[in-house]
Amino acid sequence: MASLRLHEKRTLMALRMLNGKASVDDVAEKGDLAHAAVMRAALILSEKGLIRVYEKRWKVATLSQEGEYYAQYGLPERRLLRALLRLGGEANVDEAAQEASLDAKMVPIALGWLKRKNWGVIKGKKCALTVGTEPPPTIDEKLLATIFEKRLVKVEDLTEDLKQALETLRKRSLVEIEEKVYRELELTEEGWRIARKGVEIVEEVTQLTPELIVSGRWRNVKLTKFDVTAPGPAVYPGKVHPLQQIIQRAREIFLEMGFTEIRGPLVETAFWNFDALFQPQDHPAREMMDTFYLANPQTGRLPSKRLVEAVAKTHENGWITGSKGWRYKWSSEEAKKLVLRTHTTAETVKYLATHKKPPIKVFSVDRVYRSEQVTYKHLAEFHQIEGIVVDKKVTLRDLMGTLKTFYTKFGIEKIEFWPSYFPYTEPSAQAVAYHPKLKRWIELCGMGMFRPEVLAPM
Numbered sequence: 092m093a094s095l096r097l098h099e100k101r102t103l104m105a106l107r108m109l110n111g112k113a114s115v116d117d118v119a120e121k122g123d124l125a126h127a128a129v130m131r132a133a134l135i136l137s138e139k140g141l142i143r144v145y146e147k148r149w150k151v152a153t154l155s156q157e158g159e160y161y162a163q164y165g166l167p168e169r170r171l172l173r174a175l176l177r178l179g180g181e182a183n184v185d186e187a188a189q190e191a192s193l194d195a196k197m198v199p200i201a202l203g204w205l206k207r208k209n210w211g212v213i214k215g216k217k218c219a220l221t222v223g224t225e226p227p228p229t230i231d232e233k234l235l236a237t238i239f240e241k242r243l244v245k246v247e248d249l250t251e252d253l254k255q256a257l258e259t260l261r262k263r264s265l266v267e268i269e270e271k272v273y274r275e276l277e278l279t280e281e282g283w284r285i286a287r288k289g290v291e292i293v294e295e296v297t298q299l300t301p302e303l304i305v306s307g308r309w310r311n312v313k314l315t316k317f318d319v320t321a322p323g324p325a326v327y328p329g330k331v332h333p334l335q336q337i338i339q340r341a342r343e344i345f346l347e348m349g350f351t352e353i354r355g356p357l358v359e360t361a362f363w364n365f366d367a368l369f370q371p372q373d374h375p376a377r378e379m380m381d382t383f384y385l386a387n388p389q390t391g392r393l394p395s396k397r398l399v400e401a402v403a404k405t406h407e408n409g410w411i412t413g414s415k416g417w418r419y420k421w422s423s424e425e426a427k428k429l430v431l432r433t434h435t436t437a438e439t440v441k442y443l444a445t446h447k448k449p450p451i452k453v454f455s456v457d458r459v460y461r462s463e464q465v466t467y468k469h470l471a472e473f474h475q476i477e478g479i480v481v482d483k484k485v486t487l488r489d490l491m492g493t494l495k496t497f498y499t500k501f502g503i504e505k506i507e508f509w510p511s512y513f514p515y516t517e518p519s520a521q522a523v524a525y526h527p528k529l530k531r532w533i534e535l536c537g538m539g540m541f542r543p544e545v546l547a548p549m
Contacts, residue, residue: 355438
Protein backbone atom coordinates (compact mmCIF):
# COMPACT_ATOMS: atom_id res chain seq x y z
CA MET A 92 0.00 0.00 0.00
CA ALA A 93 1.21 3.47 -0.79
CA SER A 94 2.59 5.34 2.22
CA LEU A 95 0.02 7.92 3.30
CA ARG A 96 0.21 10.84 5.69
CA LEU A 97 -2.51 11.88 8.11
CA HIS A 98 -4.31 14.40 5.89
CA GLU A 99 -4.20 12.03 2.93
CA LYS A 100 -5.78 9.27 5.01
CA ARG A 101 -8.51 11.60 6.26
CA THR A 102 -9.24 12.76 2.73
CA LEU A 103 -9.57 9.17 1.51
CA MET A 104 -11.88 8.18 4.36
CA ALA A 105 -14.01 11.32 3.91
CA LEU A 106 -14.45 10.50 0.21
CA ARG A 107 -15.46 6.94 1.10
CA MET A 108 -18.15 8.29 3.45
CA LEU A 109 -19.32 10.63 0.65
CA ASN A 110 -19.80 7.71 -1.80
CA GLY A 111 -16.48 8.24 -3.54
CA LYS A 112 -17.14 11.62 -5.17
CA ALA A 113 -17.58 15.05 -3.59
CA SER A 114 -16.51 18.69 -3.73
CA VAL A 115 -13.42 19.89 -1.89
CA ASP A 116 -15.62 21.84 0.53
CA ASP A 117 -17.68 18.74 1.37
CA VAL A 118 -14.54 16.66 1.88
CA ALA A 119 -13.06 19.35 4.12
CA GLU A 120 -16.23 19.43 6.23
CA LYS A 121 -16.54 15.65 6.44
CA GLY A 122 -12.88 15.08 7.24
CA ASP A 123 -12.62 18.04 9.65
CA LEU A 124 -9.82 19.51 7.52
CA ALA A 125 -8.96 22.93 6.23
CA HIS A 126 -9.68 23.60 2.54
CA ALA A 127 -5.96 24.09 1.82
CA ALA A 128 -5.09 20.83 3.61
CA VAL A 129 -7.56 18.91 1.42
CA MET A 130 -6.10 20.47 -1.73
CA ARG A 131 -2.55 19.53 -0.73
CA ALA A 132 -3.66 15.99 0.09
CA ALA A 133 -5.62 15.77 -3.18
CA LEU A 134 -2.57 16.75 -5.20
CA ILE A 135 -0.45 14.01 -3.60
CA LEU A 136 -3.23 11.39 -3.80
CA SER A 137 -3.74 12.27 -7.46
CA GLU A 138 -0.03 11.73 -8.15
CA LYS A 139 -0.29 8.33 -6.41
CA GLY A 140 -3.27 7.38 -8.60
CA LEU A 141 -5.74 7.13 -5.71
CA ILE A 142 -8.10 9.97 -6.70
CA ARG A 143 -9.02 12.07 -9.70
CA VAL A 144 -9.40 15.84 -9.51
CA TYR A 145 -12.02 17.53 -11.69
CA GLU A 146 -11.98 21.27 -12.12
CA LYS A 147 -14.70 23.62 -13.31
CA ARG A 148 -14.58 27.39 -13.63
CA TRP A 149 -17.48 29.78 -13.57
CA LYS A 150 -18.24 33.39 -12.83
CA VAL A 151 -20.09 34.30 -9.66
CA ALA A 152 -21.63 37.57 -8.53
CA THR A 153 -21.38 38.83 -4.96
CA LEU A 154 -22.49 42.08 -3.36
CA SER A 155 -20.09 44.93 -2.71
CA GLN A 156 -20.21 46.72 0.63
CA GLU A 157 -22.49 49.36 -0.91
CA GLY A 158 -24.65 46.64 -2.45
CA GLU A 159 -25.04 44.97 0.97
CA TYR A 160 -26.26 48.28 2.39
CA TYR A 161 -28.80 48.85 -0.39
CA ALA A 162 -30.04 45.25 -0.19
CA GLN A 163 -30.98 45.89 3.44
CA TYR A 164 -32.25 49.48 3.28
CA GLY A 165 -33.37 49.85 -0.33
CA LEU A 166 -31.92 51.51 -3.42
CA PRO A 167 -31.70 55.33 -3.27
CA GLU A 168 -34.44 55.76 -5.90
CA ARG A 169 -36.79 53.44 -3.98
CA ARG A 170 -36.22 55.37 -0.75
CA LEU A 171 -36.79 58.69 -2.56
CA LEU A 172 -39.98 57.31 -4.13
CA ARG A 173 -41.37 56.32 -0.72
CA ALA A 174 -40.43 59.72 0.73
CA LEU A 175 -42.28 61.54 -2.08
CA LEU A 176 -45.33 59.35 -1.56
CA ARG A 177 -45.31 60.36 2.09
CA LEU A 178 -44.97 64.04 1.06
CA GLY A 179 -47.96 63.94 -1.30
CA GLY A 180 -46.20 63.06 -4.55
CA GLU A 181 -44.22 66.31 -5.04
CA ALA A 182 -41.68 68.14 -2.92
CA ASN A 183 -38.52 70.22 -2.89
CA VAL A 184 -35.46 68.04 -3.65
CA ASP A 185 -33.75 68.88 -0.36
CA GLU A 186 -36.93 68.18 1.60
CA ALA A 187 -37.46 64.84 -0.16
CA ALA A 188 -33.83 63.86 0.38
CA GLN A 189 -34.09 64.65 4.08
CA GLU A 190 -37.32 62.66 4.33
CA ALA A 191 -35.61 59.71 2.60
CA SER A 192 -32.50 60.00 4.83
CA LEU A 193 -30.24 60.35 1.77
CA ASP A 194 -26.87 62.02 2.12
CA ALA A 195 -25.73 64.63 -0.40
CA LYS A 196 -23.74 62.27 -2.65
CA MET A 197 -26.70 59.86 -2.96
CA VAL A 198 -29.25 62.51 -4.04
CA PRO A 199 -28.09 62.85 -7.72
CA ILE A 200 -28.04 59.04 -8.00
CA ALA A 201 -31.55 58.75 -6.59
CA LEU A 202 -32.90 61.50 -8.89
CA GLY A 203 -31.26 59.99 -11.96
CA TRP A 204 -32.65 56.51 -11.38
CA LEU A 205 -36.06 57.83 -10.33
CA LYS A 206 -36.31 59.49 -13.75
CA ARG A 207 -34.76 56.52 -15.62
CA LYS A 208 -37.29 54.09 -14.11
CA ASN A 209 -40.14 56.47 -15.05
CA TRP A 210 -41.14 56.92 -11.44
CA GLY A 211 -40.82 60.69 -11.41
CA VAL A 212 -39.63 63.91 -13.08
CA ILE A 213 -37.42 66.81 -12.03
CA LYS A 214 -38.95 70.31 -12.07
CA GLY A 215 -36.22 72.81 -11.24
CA LYS A 216 -35.53 72.38 -7.55
CA LYS A 217 -38.54 70.11 -7.15
CA CYS A 218 -39.22 66.51 -8.02
CA ALA A 219 -42.63 64.95 -8.63
CA LEU A 220 -43.82 61.39 -9.00
CA THR A 221 -45.38 60.11 -12.21
CA VAL A 222 -46.88 57.12 -10.40
CA GLY A 223 -49.73 57.20 -7.92
CA THR A 224 -48.73 54.14 -5.90
CA GLU A 225 -45.50 52.39 -5.08
CA PRO A 226 -44.50 50.13 -8.00
CA PRO A 227 -43.46 46.52 -7.37
CA PRO A 228 -39.74 45.65 -7.05
CA THR A 229 -37.86 45.96 -10.33
CA ILE A 230 -35.75 43.13 -11.72
CA ASP A 231 -32.52 44.70 -10.45
CA GLU A 232 -33.99 44.99 -6.94
CA LYS A 233 -35.10 41.36 -7.03
CA LEU A 234 -31.63 40.26 -8.12
CA LEU A 235 -30.04 42.38 -5.40
CA ALA A 236 -32.23 40.65 -2.80
CA THR A 237 -31.45 37.19 -4.23
CA ILE A 238 -27.70 37.72 -4.08
CA PHE A 239 -28.03 39.11 -0.54
CA GLU A 240 -29.93 35.99 0.52
CA LYS A 241 -27.70 33.42 -1.23
CA ARG A 242 -24.43 35.39 -0.72
CA LEU A 243 -23.48 34.60 -4.34
CA VAL A 244 -25.07 33.52 -7.61
CA LYS A 245 -23.60 31.81 -10.66
CA VAL A 246 -23.77 34.09 -13.68
CA GLU A 247 -24.37 31.20 -16.09
CA ASP A 248 -27.54 30.23 -14.17
CA LEU A 249 -29.17 33.62 -14.78
CA THR A 250 -31.67 34.37 -17.54
CA GLU A 251 -30.85 37.02 -20.14
CA ASP A 252 -33.04 39.56 -18.32
CA LEU A 253 -31.26 38.86 -15.04
CA LYS A 254 -27.86 39.10 -16.76
CA GLN A 255 -28.80 42.57 -18.03
CA ALA A 256 -29.92 43.52 -14.52
CA LEU A 257 -26.63 42.15 -13.18
CA GLU A 258 -24.68 44.34 -15.61
CA THR A 259 -26.68 47.35 -14.43
CA LEU A 260 -25.83 46.57 -10.80
CA ARG A 261 -22.17 46.04 -11.75
CA LYS A 262 -21.99 49.45 -13.42
CA ARG A 263 -23.45 50.93 -10.23
CA SER A 264 -20.63 49.18 -8.28
CA LEU A 265 -23.20 47.25 -6.26
CA VAL A 266 -22.00 43.78 -7.30
CA GLU A 267 -18.60 42.25 -8.00
CA ILE A 268 -18.10 39.51 -10.56
CA GLU A 269 -15.19 37.13 -10.20
CA GLU A 270 -14.16 33.73 -11.49
CA LYS A 271 -14.48 30.84 -9.06
CA VAL A 272 -12.85 27.46 -9.41
CA TYR A 273 -14.95 24.45 -8.38
CA ARG A 274 -12.99 21.27 -7.73
CA GLU A 275 -14.43 17.82 -7.25
CA LEU A 276 -12.57 14.74 -6.02
CA GLU A 277 -13.33 11.14 -7.02
CA LEU A 278 -11.81 7.87 -5.79
CA THR A 279 -10.11 5.66 -8.39
CA GLU A 280 -10.36 1.85 -8.25
CA GLU A 281 -7.10 1.72 -6.28
CA GLY A 282 -8.38 4.48 -4.03
CA TRP A 283 -11.60 2.56 -3.39
CA ARG A 284 -9.62 -0.57 -2.58
CA ILE A 285 -7.54 1.20 0.07
CA ALA A 286 -10.52 3.14 1.45
CA ARG A 287 -12.66 -0.02 1.82
CA LYS A 288 -9.80 -1.82 3.51
CA GLY A 289 -9.56 1.05 5.96
CA VAL A 290 -6.56 3.02 7.12
CA GLU A 291 -5.37 3.62 10.64
CA ILE A 292 -5.68 7.27 11.65
CA VAL A 293 -2.71 8.09 13.87
CA GLU A 294 -1.74 11.58 15.00
CA GLU A 295 1.32 12.83 13.14
CA VAL A 296 3.80 15.39 14.42
CA THR A 297 6.43 17.21 12.43
CA GLN A 298 8.68 18.05 15.39
CA LEU A 299 9.77 15.96 18.37
CA THR A 300 9.38 18.37 21.28
CA PRO A 301 10.61 18.07 24.91
CA GLU A 302 6.95 17.87 26.00
CA LEU A 303 6.38 14.77 23.84
CA ILE A 304 9.48 13.09 25.27
CA VAL A 305 8.80 13.91 28.94
CA SER A 306 5.12 12.92 28.78
CA GLY A 307 5.84 9.74 26.85
CA ARG A 308 3.24 10.73 24.25
CA TRP A 309 5.82 10.20 21.54
CA ARG A 310 4.92 6.48 21.72
CA ASN A 311 1.38 7.19 20.51
CA VAL A 312 2.15 9.56 17.65
CA LYS A 313 3.74 9.12 14.26
CA LEU A 314 6.69 11.27 13.32
CA THR A 315 6.25 12.70 9.84
CA LYS A 316 8.84 11.50 7.36
CA PHE A 317 10.53 14.11 5.23
CA ASP A 318 12.24 13.55 1.90
CA VAL A 319 15.47 15.46 2.41
CA THR A 320 16.37 14.92 -1.25
CA ALA A 321 13.25 16.71 -2.51
CA PRO A 322 13.94 20.12 -4.07
CA GLY A 323 13.03 23.08 -1.89
CA PRO A 324 11.14 26.15 -3.04
CA ALA A 325 13.06 28.48 -5.33
CA VAL A 326 14.50 31.45 -3.50
CA TYR A 327 15.01 34.69 -5.40
CA PRO A 328 17.20 36.96 -3.26
CA GLY A 329 18.01 40.54 -4.11
CA LYS A 330 20.28 40.93 -7.10
CA VAL A 331 23.09 43.36 -7.75
CA HIS A 332 21.93 46.32 -9.84
CA PRO A 333 23.43 46.31 -13.38
CA LEU A 334 25.05 49.70 -12.73
CA GLN A 335 26.71 48.36 -9.59
CA GLN A 336 27.93 45.33 -11.56
CA ILE A 337 29.64 47.65 -14.05
CA ILE A 338 31.17 49.75 -11.26
CA GLN A 339 32.45 46.66 -9.47
CA ARG A 340 33.92 45.25 -12.70
CA ALA A 341 35.64 48.58 -13.42
CA ARG A 342 37.21 48.51 -9.95
CA GLU A 343 38.39 44.93 -10.44
CA ILE A 344 40.02 45.75 -13.78
CA PHE A 345 41.81 48.83 -12.46
CA LEU A 346 43.11 46.85 -9.48
CA GLU A 347 44.25 44.03 -11.81
CA MET A 348 46.22 46.64 -13.76
CA GLY A 349 48.03 47.87 -10.66
CA PHE A 350 46.00 51.01 -9.94
CA THR A 351 45.06 52.30 -6.47
CA GLU A 352 41.57 53.63 -5.78
CA ILE A 353 41.13 57.16 -4.42
CA ARG A 354 37.97 58.76 -3.02
CA GLY A 355 36.99 62.32 -2.23
CA PRO A 356 34.11 64.41 -0.86
CA LEU A 357 31.00 65.07 -2.92
CA VAL A 358 31.27 68.78 -2.08
CA GLU A 359 34.37 70.59 -3.35
CA THR A 360 35.51 74.16 -3.63
CA ALA A 361 35.39 75.69 -7.08
CA PHE A 362 39.18 75.91 -6.73
CA TRP A 363 39.64 72.14 -7.05
CA ASN A 364 36.66 71.59 -9.33
CA PHE A 365 37.54 74.34 -11.84
CA ASP A 366 40.51 76.61 -11.09
CA ALA A 367 43.14 73.93 -10.50
CA LEU A 368 42.15 72.48 -13.88
CA PHE A 369 42.82 75.80 -15.64
CA GLN A 370 39.14 76.49 -16.25
CA PRO A 371 38.56 80.29 -16.36
CA GLN A 372 36.23 81.80 -13.80
CA ASP A 373 33.95 83.17 -16.52
CA HIS A 374 33.61 79.78 -18.22
CA PRO A 375 29.95 78.89 -19.08
CA ALA A 376 30.26 75.55 -17.24
CA ARG A 377 30.66 77.47 -13.97
CA GLU A 378 27.27 79.12 -14.26
CA MET A 379 24.45 78.06 -11.94
CA MET A 380 22.51 76.58 -14.84
CA ASP A 381 25.26 73.96 -15.25
CA THR A 382 26.65 73.53 -11.72
CA PHE A 383 25.01 73.01 -8.32
CA TYR A 384 26.31 75.63 -5.87
CA LEU A 385 25.73 75.19 -2.13
CA ALA A 386 23.43 77.70 -0.44
CA ASN A 387 24.65 77.01 3.10
CA PRO A 388 27.56 77.09 3.64
CA GLN A 389 28.44 78.97 0.49
CA THR A 390 32.24 78.95 0.76
CA GLY A 391 35.07 76.69 1.89
CA ARG A 392 38.78 76.97 2.63
CA LEU A 393 41.46 77.21 -0.03
CA PRO A 394 44.65 75.10 0.10
CA SER A 395 48.16 76.42 0.77
CA LYS A 396 49.04 80.00 -0.14
CA ARG A 397 51.81 78.81 -2.48
CA LEU A 398 49.45 76.63 -4.50
CA VAL A 399 46.73 79.28 -4.65
CA GLU A 400 49.18 81.94 -5.85
CA ALA A 401 50.60 79.59 -8.50
CA VAL A 402 47.11 78.81 -9.84
CA ALA A 403 46.19 82.52 -9.78
CA LYS A 404 49.31 83.52 -11.76
CA THR A 405 48.71 80.72 -14.27
CA HIS A 406 45.20 82.02 -14.88
CA GLU A 407 46.28 85.66 -15.10
CA ASN A 408 49.43 85.46 -17.25
CA GLY A 409 50.48 81.84 -17.71
CA TRP A 410 53.17 82.02 -14.96
CA ILE A 411 56.09 79.71 -15.88
CA THR A 412 54.18 77.55 -18.35
CA GLY A 413 54.94 79.55 -21.47
CA SER A 414 51.22 80.24 -21.83
CA LYS A 415 49.60 83.70 -21.76
CA GLY A 416 46.95 82.43 -19.36
CA TRP A 417 43.40 83.74 -19.55
CA ARG A 418 44.46 87.37 -18.97
CA TYR A 419 41.93 88.41 -16.32
CA LYS A 420 42.07 89.21 -12.60
CA TRP A 421 41.67 85.89 -10.76
CA SER A 422 39.30 86.00 -7.74
CA SER A 423 39.94 83.95 -4.60
CA GLU A 424 36.33 84.58 -3.51
CA GLU A 425 35.05 82.88 -6.64
CA ALA A 426 37.41 79.97 -6.00
CA LYS A 427 36.10 79.53 -2.43
CA LYS A 428 32.54 78.79 -3.55
CA LEU A 429 31.32 75.30 -2.67
CA VAL A 430 29.87 73.11 -5.42
CA LEU A 431 28.68 69.55 -5.86
CA ARG A 432 31.63 68.25 -7.84
CA THR A 433 30.96 68.06 -11.56
CA HIS A 434 33.70 65.47 -12.21
CA THR A 435 36.05 63.20 -10.29
CA THR A 436 39.01 64.97 -11.90
CA ALA A 437 38.74 67.33 -8.92
CA GLU A 438 39.92 64.43 -6.74
CA THR A 439 42.60 63.46 -9.24
CA VAL A 440 44.23 66.90 -9.35
CA LYS A 441 43.98 67.22 -5.55
CA TYR A 442 45.82 63.88 -5.26
CA LEU A 443 48.55 65.13 -7.61
CA ALA A 444 49.04 68.21 -5.42
CA THR A 445 50.03 66.04 -2.45
CA HIS A 446 51.66 63.07 -4.22
CA LYS A 447 54.46 64.31 -6.42
CA LYS A 448 56.77 61.30 -6.64
CA PRO A 449 56.19 59.07 -9.69
CA PRO A 450 55.22 56.47 -10.65
CA ILE A 451 51.54 57.08 -9.79
CA LYS A 452 48.59 54.98 -10.98
CA VAL A 453 45.28 55.88 -9.35
CA PHE A 454 41.60 55.63 -10.30
CA SER A 455 38.24 56.79 -9.02
CA VAL A 456 34.69 55.51 -9.54
CA ASP A 457 32.31 57.90 -7.85
CA ARG A 458 29.25 60.12 -8.12
CA VAL A 459 29.25 63.51 -9.80
CA TYR A 460 26.52 66.12 -10.25
CA ARG A 461 25.53 68.45 -13.07
CA SER A 462 22.53 70.70 -13.49
CA GLU A 463 21.30 69.04 -16.67
CA GLN A 464 17.83 68.54 -18.09
CA VAL A 465 16.75 65.05 -17.08
CA THR A 466 16.15 62.73 -20.05
CA TYR A 467 16.13 58.97 -20.62
CA LYS A 468 19.93 59.04 -20.86
CA HIS A 469 20.88 62.08 -18.74
CA LEU A 470 20.45 62.51 -14.99
CA ALA A 471 21.57 65.26 -12.64
CA GLU A 472 23.49 62.61 -10.66
CA PHE A 473 25.62 59.93 -12.28
CA HIS A 474 28.87 57.98 -11.89
CA GLN A 475 32.19 58.81 -13.49
CA ILE A 476 35.12 56.45 -13.97
CA GLU A 477 38.55 58.05 -14.12
CA GLY A 478 42.17 56.98 -13.96
CA ILE A 479 45.57 58.70 -14.30
CA VAL A 480 49.12 57.52 -14.79
CA VAL A 481 52.08 59.71 -13.78
CA ASP A 482 55.60 58.69 -14.73
CA LYS A 483 58.66 59.88 -16.59
CA LYS A 484 58.53 59.74 -20.38
CA VAL A 485 54.90 58.51 -20.59
CA THR A 486 53.24 59.49 -23.86
CA LEU A 487 49.82 59.56 -25.45
CA ARG A 488 50.59 56.13 -26.90
CA ASP A 489 50.98 54.76 -23.35
CA LEU A 490 47.58 56.24 -22.46
CA MET A 491 45.97 54.67 -25.52
CA GLY A 492 47.47 51.29 -24.67
CA THR A 493 46.28 51.50 -21.07
CA LEU A 494 42.72 52.34 -22.12
CA LYS A 495 42.65 49.66 -24.80
CA THR A 496 43.68 47.07 -22.20
CA PHE A 497 41.00 48.35 -19.81
CA TYR A 498 38.17 48.15 -22.35
CA THR A 499 39.35 44.82 -23.77
CA LYS A 500 39.05 43.36 -20.27
CA PHE A 501 35.47 44.68 -20.31
CA GLY A 502 34.85 42.60 -23.43
CA ILE A 503 34.95 45.46 -25.94
CA GLU A 504 36.96 44.45 -28.99
CA LYS A 505 36.77 47.06 -31.75
CA ILE A 506 38.25 50.25 -30.24
CA GLU A 507 39.57 53.38 -31.93
CA PHE A 508 40.91 56.74 -30.72
CA TRP A 509 39.73 59.93 -32.39
CA PRO A 510 41.21 63.43 -31.92
CA SER A 511 39.16 65.65 -29.63
CA TYR A 512 39.33 68.72 -27.37
CA PHE A 513 39.10 69.03 -23.58
CA PRO A 514 39.90 72.23 -21.62
CA TYR A 515 42.61 70.84 -19.35
CA THR A 516 44.34 68.25 -21.57
CA GLU A 517 46.49 68.64 -24.68
CA PRO A 518 46.77 66.57 -26.78
CA SER A 519 43.23 65.21 -26.26
CA ALA A 520 41.31 62.32 -27.78
CA GLN A 521 38.22 60.21 -27.25
CA ALA A 522 38.00 56.43 -27.18
CA VAL A 523 35.18 55.00 -29.29
CA ALA A 524 33.92 51.46 -29.82
CA TYR A 525 31.94 49.91 -32.65
CA HIS A 526 28.58 48.53 -31.55
CA PRO A 527 27.67 45.55 -33.78
CA LYS A 528 23.93 45.73 -33.02
CA LEU A 529 23.61 49.51 -33.35
CA LYS A 530 26.01 49.37 -36.30
CA ARG A 531 27.70 52.62 -35.31
CA TRP A 532 30.56 53.97 -33.22
CA ILE A 533 29.74 55.05 -29.67
CA GLU A 534 31.85 57.18 -27.34
CA LEU A 535 33.55 55.42 -24.43
CA CYS A 536 35.51 58.18 -22.74
CA GLY A 537 37.49 61.38 -23.07
CA MET A 538 41.27 61.24 -22.57
CA GLY A 539 44.41 63.30 -22.85
CA MET A 540 47.69 64.53 -21.33
CA PHE A 541 47.36 67.18 -18.59
CA ARG A 542 48.31 70.65 -19.84
CA PRO A 543 51.35 72.41 -18.30
CA GLU A 544 48.92 74.99 -16.86
CA VAL A 545 47.44 72.17 -14.71
CA LEU A 546 50.67 70.42 -13.72
CA ALA A 547 53.03 73.36 -13.13
CA PRO A 548 51.18 74.85 -10.10
CA MET A 549 50.96 71.42 -8.46
